[in-house]
Amino acid sequence: MTDENAKTTTVSGQSDAERESQAGRQKGSHPPVKGVSIFGFGAESRAQQAGLKKGDVISPYDGEGDLSTETLANIAAATSLPGISVRVGFIRDGVEHSVELQPGSLGIRAMDVILPGSVESEMVQSRDERAVRVIQNVYLTFALLGIFVLLAKLAGAKDEGNIPLILLSTILHAAVYLLLRTRSEGAIPLVLILCAFQCLRCITLFPYPPGDLKELLLKTIVFSAFLFYAYQILFFCRPSVRALFKEKGTLVY
16 A cells, blocks of 8 residues: 555644544534545555545544554555455545455555544434434325225225224324424424334234234234334434434424
8 A cells, every 4th residue: 555644634624632622522422533535546556446536534444443544554464365355444425335355455545534523423313314204204104094094984984983093093193204304302202102002002912823814914014013113112212313303393305
């Protein structure tokens, strides 16, 4: 690996001490990520052939983080065993990627950098945001299915005793969808209460073995619903997810 030593810098232009001090003051912030930024490639670069580009920040290398150009060169040289690949992690446009390479010289020109800890938290937030969008769309689907079932029962005038329960379930699912979409803080307690109630309902149906194929299919659907609601209880208790609901009234779709 060809390295051009340069003074360690941060993405924002702040000094290392200022960045670390600021990161320490931020409640719940992640520590800065030290890595090696690529600004050029040598002839027949192994890293370039694997898809790495200028501006990519390598961290970690073969499980080793907190990298510098010196440590990366030493690790790459020490793991130059033929036939054994190593996993190289790198950050591009704030998103983590990884690729497997044969150990040895990477053929890059690089410099030390320190990425703000917010890069990691933004990636976590992005994953949580996508998960919330999927969940809110599932609730929308449930609400629409509830409306369809209600209309079908009203048209057929059968099993009218189930209509109040279906109506309540439809209203709750629609309310959860709207609260999730607007990122209202009230969405989390409502989701937790609804999911706990639905998990208990599902559990009551598990002890009885299915009598025929229809009941087996029904229990499979119930078990899938149980997993969906149980996952949400764990998901919406995470601090990173709760942080998404700090700003009220923000439309996200």
